[in-house]
Amino acid sequence: MHIERAIPDRPWWVGAGGDLLRAACGSGYISDDELRSIAADNNSAIFLAHETSGLLGISLVAVADAGVRAQLTRSLAALGIAEDLTGDETVGWLRAGVVAPAARGRGIGDRGVKAGLDFLGQKRCRTAYAVSWISGLGQQSDGLLARNGFGALGVIPDYWSGVLDYQGDCAVCGKPCHCAAIVMRRNINVEISVPDD
Numbered sequence: 001m002h003i004e005r006a007i008p009d010r011p012w013w014v015g016a017g018g019d020l021l022r023a024a025c026g027s028g029y030i031s032d033d034e035l036r037s038i039a040a041d042n043n044s045a046i047f048l049a050h051e052t053s054g055l056l057g058i059s060l061v062a063v064a065d066a067g068v069r070a071q072l073t074r075s076l077a078a079l080g081i082a083e084d085l086t087g088d089e090t091v092g093w094l095r096a097g098v099v100a101p102a103a104r105g106r107g108i109g110d111r112g113v114k115a116g117l118d119f120l121g122q123k124r125c126r127t128a129y130a131v132s133w134i135s136g137l138g139q140q141s142d143g144l145l146a147r148n149g150f151g152a153l154g155v156i157p158d159y160w161s162g163v164l165d166y167q168g169d170c171a172v173c174g175k176p177c178h179c180a181a182i183v184m185r186r187n188i189n190v191e192i193s194v195p196d197d
Contacts, residue, residue, distance in 0.1 A: 001056065003111050005119075006039040006046035013048050016055040024098040025133075026177065028168025038062070043123065047115040049099070049108040057099040059112030063123050064091040071164060072129050075183050078163050079154040092120030092128035092188065097141060109141070113148045121188050131159070132182040135172045142182050150184040 006013055018032045038044045038060060049057035064072065069085045072093070076083045085091055094116050099108045120128050130150055132142035142152065159181035160166040170177030 001049055001051050001106070001108065003047055003049050003108075003115055005115075006035075006048050008036060008040040011036060011039075013046075013050070013055055013058070017046070017048065017058040020055065020058055020098050020100060021060075021096060024171060025096065026169040026171045028175075030096075045116065045119045047112050047119075049103075049112060055100070056103040056106075057097070057108040057112055059097040059109075059116050060095040061116035061119055062093050062095060063120070063125060064093045064129070068093050074163055075131070075156065075159075076153070078156050078159075079183060081153060089127070090123065090125045092117075092123070092125035094128060094130035094145075097144075109144050110148065113144060117148065117186075117188060125188050128186050128188055130184045132184060133160075134180040134182060135170075142184065145184050145186075148186070150186040153183045153185055155180055155182050 014032045014035050018030060018035055021030050035046065039046050044060070044062040047059040048055060062068070064085070066086065069091060072091070073083065073085045094113065097109055097112050117128060130141070130145050132140055132145060134140060134155070156163055157180045158178050160170065160177035160179055166177055168177070169175045170179060172179060
């Protein structure tokens with residue numbers, strides 16, 4: 001099995017990656033054009049787990065832009081945490097990670113999270129956030145994230161449509177999604193090298 005960063009010029013993965021994300025998260029979760037855009041953005045990365053048989057898993061990470069920072073600030077406020085993430089600190093966001101059902105239990109999700117954290121560290125992010133969807137499908141990511149140093153800040157009921165105003169289809173409850181989510185955070189140790197004078 002190989003883990004590699006998606007390259008926009010070699011889009012073999014786009015259809016399979018989009019299908020994997022939409023099957024797990026709902027039909028309206030992400031378009032193939034959005035995936036191409038994320039792969040081409042210098043502040044985002046898509047990590048692919050694959051074998052000759054095809055794509056096994058996909059992870060999306062990014063340096064949080066102003067919209068994501070505002071979303072995370074709203075999420076924290078819903079938990080009673082008064083923290084404004086709209087300032088200058090570089091914040092990372094683990095947007096999504098999905099492993100094909102037949103490939104689960106092989107460490108693919110773990111390797112995707114580690115690759116994403118490494119990318120965010122290289123981008124000088126000091127903190128990373130993730131949201132673990134509580135779907136009842138047995139594919140929740142909070143345990144995986146906890147094993148990778150994330151701590152739970154709290155559970156938000158009706159997170160997707162209540163906090164995010166996400167109106168897309170949910171693989172569990174339809175449209176709009178009323179599932180809960182666990183907001184998680186971890187610090188990233190970034191070593192900053194100072195050039196010698």
